[in-house]
Amino acid sequence: xxxxxxxxxxxxxxxxxxxxxxxxxxxxxxxxxxxxxxxxxxxxxxxxxxxxxxxxxxxxxxxxxxxxxxxxxxxxxxxxxxxxxxxxxxxxxxxxxxxxxxxxxxxxxxxxxxxxxxxxxxxxxxxxxxxxxxxxxxxxxxxxxxxxxxxxxxxxxxxxxxxxxxxxxxxxxxxxxxxxxxxxxxxxxxxxxxxxxxxxxxxxxxxxxxxxxxxxxxxxxxxxxxxxxxxxxxxxxxxxxxxxxxxxxxxxxxxxxxxxxxxxxxxxxxxxxxxxxxxxxxxxxxxxxxxxxxxxxxxxxxxxxxxxxxxxxxxxx
Amino acid sequence: xxxxxxxxxxxxxxxxxxxxxxxxxxxxxxxxxxxxxxxxxxxxxxxxxxxxxxxxxxxxxxxxxxxxxxxxxxxxxxxxxxxxxxxxxxxxxxxxxxxxxxxxxxxxxxxxxxxxxxxxxxxxxxxxxxxxxxxxxxxxxxxxxxxxxxxxxxxxxxxxxxxxxxxxxxxxxxxxxxxxxxxxxxxxxxxxxxxxxxxxxxxxxxxxxxxxxxxxxxxxxxxxxxxxxxxxxxxxxxxxxxxxxxxxxxxxxxxxxxxxxxxxxxxxxxxxxxxxxxxxxxxxxxxxxxxxxxxxxxxxxxxx
Numbered sequence: 001x002x003x004x005x006x007x008x009x010x011x012x013x014x015x016x017x018x019x020x021x022x023x024x025x026x027x028x029x030x031x032x033x034x035x036x037x038x039x040x041x042x043x044x045x046x047x048x049x050x051x052x053x054x055x056x057x058x059x060x061x062x063x064x065x066x067x068x069x070x071x072x073x074x075x076x077x078x079x080x081x082x083x084x085x086x087x088x089x090x091x092x093x094x095x096x097x098x099x100x101x102x103x104x105x106x107x108x109x110x111x112x113x114x115x116x117x118x119x120x121x122x123x124x125x126x127x128x129x130x131x132x133x134x135x136x137x138x139x140x141x142x143x144x145x146x147x148x149x150x151x152x153x154x155x156x157x158x159x160x161x162x163x164x165x166x167x168x169x170x171x172x173x174x175x176x177x178x179x180x181x182x183x184x185x186x187x188x189x190x191x192x193x194x195x196x197x198x199x200x201x202x203x204x205x206x207x208x209x210x211x212x213x214x215x216x217x218x219x220x221x222x223x224x225x226x227x228x229x230x231x232x233x234x235x236x237x238x239x240x241x242x243x244x245x246x247x248x249x250x251x252x253x254x255x256x257x258x259x260x261x262x263x264x265x266x267x268x269x270x271x272x273x274x275x276x277x278x279x280x281x282x283x284x285x286x287x288x289x290x291x292x293x294x295x296x297x298x299x300x301x302x303x304x305x306x307x308x309x310x311x312x313x314x315x316x317x
Numbered sequence: 318x319x320x321x322x323x324x325x326x327x328x329x330x331x332x333x334x335x336x337x338x339x340x341x342x343x344x345x346x347x348x349x350x351x352x353x354x355x356x357x358x359x360x361x362x363x364x365x366x367x368x369x370x371x372x373x374x375x376x377x378x379x380x381x382x383x384x385x386x387x388x389x390x391x392x393x394x395x396x397x398x399x400x401x402x403x404x405x406x407x408x409x410x411x412x413x414x415x416x417x418x419x420x421x422x423x424x425x426x427x428x429x430x431x432x433x434x435x436x437x438x439x440x441x442x443x444x445x446x447x448x449x450x451x452x453x454x455x456x457x458x459x460x461x462x463x464x465x466x467x468x469x470x471x472x473x474x475x476x477x478x479x480x481x482x483x484x485x486x487x488x489x490x491x492x493x494x495x496x497x498x499x500x501x502x503x504x505x506x507x508x509x510x511x512x513x514x515x516x517x518x519x520x521x522x523x524x525x526x527x528x529x530x531x532x533x534x535x536x537x538x539x540x541x542x543x544x545x546x547x548x549x550x551x552x553x554x555x556x557x558x559x560x561x562x563x564x565x566x567x568x569x570x571x572x573x574x575x576x577x578x579x580x581x582x583x584x585x586x587x588x589x590x591x592x593x594x595x596x597x598x599x600x601x602x603x604x605x606x607x608x609x610x611x612x613x614x615x616x617x618x619x620x621x
Contacts, residue, residue, distance in 0.1 A: 015464055018460070022461055027477060138602070144556055144601070147597060158583060158584055254466030257468060257472060257561065258560065258561060261561055262560075272472065277562065284473055288470070291466060295465075
């Protein structure tokens with residue numbers, strides 16, 4: 001296991017290196033002078049030149065990259081060019097909570113919908129219920145989150161007036177019930193698409209397991225159906241499900257950009273979209289880097305869980 | 318290559334005719350199999366309809382005397398009627414004309430992004446399969462790009478490049494390339510191990526000839542399937558970007574942009590949201606269903 005962990009950690013290095021180089025270069029090659037933008041319109045050429053030296057914008061690109069990585073590792077993502085003097089790290093920290101809460105809540109909804117539905121479809125293969133699940137999963141995959149969100153707002157908020165159409169209440173400051181009331185629609189719009197995917201994957205994994213010899217063996221021994229489905233079947237399909245949950249968490253964080261804008265939630269996604277208009281590249285860079293790194297870490301954790309759960313995987317490497 | 322000198326021209330013509338006949342029969346079988354899957358036929362119909370809508374938008378709206386840009390102030394926020402089948406928006410523009418012209422934008426972007434990423438991705442994948450060092454570099458680069466969630470990479474690219482149609486195409490192509498390159502590369506590695514490629518090599522065929530004449534045709538099926546799905550995801554991404562104001566700039570009638578403008582009128586003008594939303598969803602659904610059918614047909618072992 002130690003060797004497996006070591007190998008996995010080593011294989012991260014090129015990925016992290018490339019992700020950081022790509023994100024650094026993307027913003028570095030942007031037209032426009034960050035120093036001039038930070039100082040505004042009435043800055044003199046001398047001021048701009050001075051800030052250039054101060055920020056190290058005249059150094060070779062490799063030096064700038066290494067310095068940038070060093071700063072990021074210490075949690076310093078630079079200074080916002082739009083909100084003057086505000087460190088990007090502080091901006092992100094103040095927008096972090098809504099996004100994380102939304103991502104977790106949407107994943108809970110996804111799991112609660114998808115796993116029972118997927119297991120049901122696998123168990124009742126070929127029946128009307130199975131087809132309903134399949135049709136839902138195809139529709140879900142074809143439905144962009146903001147369209148589903150708009151539909152949900154029109155139905156549940158405008159027409160039926162069950163839930164508020166937009167806005168945000170914090171879990172810590174406003175309490176649980178208002179939080180749930182405001183976050184259910186955004187979480188549903190983020191989670192449903194992934195639920196469709198998870199449903200498909202759960203079904204495929206369950207079918208694979210249920211078709212295997214040891215399940216036939218268990219059945220012929222007279223093990224009860226429920227026990228076969230949950231104890232023998234689901235436990236072996238669980239690895240696939242864990243992967244899909246990990247991917248879902250990342251896609252919820254990324255999809256937040258669109259959904260937060262739709263529901264006026266002051267999270268990282270809204271911050272990122274606002275920063276496009278304000279041309280605040282430091283913020284965009286930091287958020288993209290953060291989510292990409294989180295993605296790498298989550299994939300690592302999934303790999304490690306796989307290795308832990310299935311000795312064949314860690315030995316095959 | 319050994320020339321087919323042992324046979325007379327007549328014999329060769331007969332052989333060629335027999336081969337053509339076989340190909341025709343195989344095609345007929347494939348077509349029947351595709352048509353027997355009801356969902357993929359639905360997909361094909363939607364795709365055809367959307368492409369026709371995109372092509373004929375100027376003709377149809379012109380015949381009805383409608384224009385996607387002209388704003389008539391006294392016709393603001395009118396519900397669907399005979400004169401304006403989909404109603405009018407907050408500026409008094411006809412939504413029917415805007416939705417039809419929106420199909421032009423979505424289909425163009427889907428088509429160009431799908432084709433460009435397929436061409437570039439396949440080329441990269443093919444060459445990666447020939448050279449260990451190149452393979453390592455390209456595949457690590459793909460891993461790196463794939464670690465950044467698609468929509469975030471697209472947003473970052475759009476923020477850096479600036480919002481316009483060309484840049485939407487560039488961004489979404491960059492986002493789609495790694496997926497195609499991976500598929501092309503893994504397929505090419507398999508095909509290169511086959512005996513017929515070995516035979517070509519033994520016969521003295523050049524590297525590039527083997528790659529483009531013999532490997533490429535045999536990896537095309539999964540690439541084409543992936544292209545259909547890229548088409549669908551390009552439509553979603555473009556709509557999302559335009560919805561965020563980072564895609565096609567207003568006043569161009571992109572579906573995402575229309576939905577962004579419609580957000581403020583959710584209580585007063587449901588038609589402003591409903592029509593662009595339905596068209597976006599239908600076209601994505603159409604391409605996904607069509608892609609599913611193609612995959613079952615061309616590439617029956619993968620994906621399921």
